[in-house]
Amino acid sequence: MATASAVVNVPANPRRGEIIEIKALVRHAMETGFRRTQLGAVIPRDIIRQFVCLYNGVEIFRAELHPSIAANPLLTFTTVATESGTIEFRWTGDKGFSVVESARITVV
């Protein structure tokens, strides 16, 4: 499932108890705050600071990102497929950046 800014990958029909791999990608320049224009002016920091993944409302993964994370941050992590429902992905960052994405999971 994807919007213009985020792409997430969740296996659609895992078996109950299976450990599944989840990928979450969001489009963002991750401006470090250390770059300068050719005239020497600092380009201000503008990064994604936090990512949270909720499985039927329960946090299963959280990340704090710093400027060393590459542009268009990609995070890959795992979770146990416990039940069917919704997996929600939330990114927040500087300048009020906020993107939410979700995916259905059907556990067989």
Next chain:
Amino acid sequence: MINTPKVSRRSFIVGSAAVGGGLALGLRLPPFGPAVVRAADGSPEINVWVVIRPDDTVVIRMARSEMGQGTITGLAQLVAEELECNWSKIVYEYPTPGESVKRKRAWGDFSTGGSRGIRTSHDYVRKGGAAARLMLVQAAANQWNVPVSECSTVNGVITHGPSKRKLSYGKVAEAAARLEAPKDVPLKDPKNWKVIGKAVPRLDTRDKVTGKQVYGFDLKLPGMLNAAIKESPVFGGKVKSYDAARVASMKGVRKVVQVGDTAVAVVADTWWQAKTALDQLPVVWDEGPSAKVQQSNINDMLKAGLDADQAFVGNQEGDAKKALAGAAKKVEAVYAYPWQNHVCMEPMNATARYTADKCEVWVPTQDGEASFAAVLAASGLPADKCEVYKINLGGGFGRRGAFQDYVTQAINIAKQMPGTPVKLLWSREEDMVQGRYHPIMQCKLVGGFDAANNLTGLHMRLSGQSILKEVRPAIVEQQKGRDPLTFQGVADSGEHSFGYNYPNLLIDHAMRQSHVPPGFWRGVNINQNAVFIECFMDELAEAAGKDPVEFRRQFMAKHPRNLAVLNAVADRIGWTRPAPAGVHRGVAQMKAFNSFVAAACELSVKDGNKVKIHRIVAATDPGYAVNPAQIERQVSGSFVYGLSALFMQECTVKGGRIVEENFNTYNSMRIAQMPKVESIIMPTGGAIWGGIGEPTICVAAPAVLNALFQATGKRIRSVPLKNHGFQLV
């Protein structure tokens, strides 16, 4: 229509000898026991630098690359000097980057650029040779049961003085390989050198001359297909769509693929078939905003930077602006230097084979590790599943070190045809328009004099493109936005420090970037900086009413090595004696890559524009001269490159793309045009070794430009000279 050419005599199925021996190196690392490491033929490694075969052949391992500059011969001399082996029994071999990673980078840096091949590895390769010799002698002494002090080595033979017994290296190699490496490895005093400093014949000439050397261009692997590629001609543009169906059934065509976001390629049985189909493939490009950029936009932008308020300071003494404001007389000039392409005779190429279990690339590269890094990134495979096989280059000049774009492309294509080796070869046109260009730069110089005609201050304002901002932004960030490399040749310290002292000085850079990708062109930034400062010094000398050499000497009291090379060329050209009628002279000097170089030239001009260069005298002080004959050739070769650039070479932009696509619009000099070069090699020793590949290139152009002024009375402040109607005859 040209027929598909038959496989030429120069194309070989890959064989270990033909590709420089690297493929023969299948290391067999022992799982336990004495740590004898063996080459593929079973011969033991004495250490990572030296393998000795039973027939006394010495295999010297090379991490650096050979691109015609003679570095591998020089490195072999360094090892052979300390090893005291028989020079005629030496062969060289390239360990692969994969092997180096497995052995924790035992061979150190692979990168061959920045004129560093000899000067940054001489101590450890010499130590490698010296350590191996110690181990061989120890093994012989053990066998004879005598003290090591009674043994000597000459030409690969160990002799026990008192008993006159002899053993050749091959006989004790096995035993030596089992010894522990010595901790203390003294090196010879340079005054005892027998091989270093000699004009020994190169190790690679025979194979090149007999056609045995395989270039990446020639490579043939079993089952190999050939690919031709076209990347967006406007830098930064992307592929929007392409119609593969239109060419898919053309003769020999196997596949039409998109390569990343920015290129399309055709894979066919032969390269000509691939190229023919590619030329007919309809491609729609999303050119992006840079399609609107014209050369005049760039020129205007750089010109504006010459007077901009903000600039990054590279060198300063005192207060140049104040000195100039109060000057009795000022001299001002604006110079310009264009984009230039490397024009390696061998266009960019790489051959790749990809499966999920292994990704291999055969490539002419200046940096095997950079190629390996590109393989890791493009294949997505771990290091132990990747390999790079280095091939001697048909020209590098800085295009094939930092930039591995052709490797990434080749793997991208190979991944779309798993299991099949694919040779990606760029056409000349693709090579010309997808370069990594010598940065474009303008320069405004202002010199101020007092009433007594003494120079009181100089401001050199550079305006133009930074290489590092695009290629190594981390360095520019650490320097608060400044690119320190822009000041090569006029820097305040280091291997490119300025060779003059003025009462007041300001050298600064208004950074003006462009969508045209910059790169490291032989010499990098010394080419334009030498033109700017050395031509302006002549302008200042004229304003002061002084002889150009005399004028320079005033500012060189603290730069004895610069002064020595300048005096050497002035002396040899006969500067203080009148030149023959119609013959005019010019000089230039600079320090670069820790070497000191100067040039003087004699030329005449006929019909107002036909320039005949009669003679060039070049002096080089690199600290140490490993192979004087090779240095002479490098000096001459750098003038071929530098004078071709001066007279004939510029890349311009129209509609966001490079205009000059082949040698009809981007020419190079011919043998008949090349002047005689007299090379004075004057190494003065010391703690620091200087480079040879690049420094010499920068002084030819300003020496010629200065002589041209004497001949014509006109100051030429922009290059190439063809733009002013000058021809080299």
Next chain:
Amino acid sequence: MASRRHFLIAAGGLAGGMRLVSASGNAHATPDEMREAVRKVIGSSRVQSGRVKLDLPPLIDNGNSVSLSVAVESPMTPADHVKAIHVFTEKNPLPNVVSVYLGPRAGRANIATRVRIADTQTVTAIAEMSDGSFWSGSMSVVVTLSACLEDGLI
């Protein structure tokens, strides 16, 4: 007016190893700064080497986007699991790269992302366990372009 040369000499010399500190104090990080950032995470606890496998490519051409993965040996049960993984660098502008927070629901302590690598250096991952112990793994990476330039340039 003090010349730039004088400023640089005061800042510690022009030879290799010079660190340029900007007026705003944003020097590029050093091993000391990394140690301090680690200390903020682990407090006064000891860090043991092991159980943490940090993977990056050993040679890097372009440091803009480099794959990084961490795998920690752990049964990931409620009683015994990885609570967090912290990644540090010694030469990027800032020492912290990312901190991820896991729990027994992860099933495995395996994460991956893409990072920026400014220069040849050692990258370190520290895992915080549910029992309060800390374990670390590190990997040395070479940025091939850093060899391209003279010593002391950075």
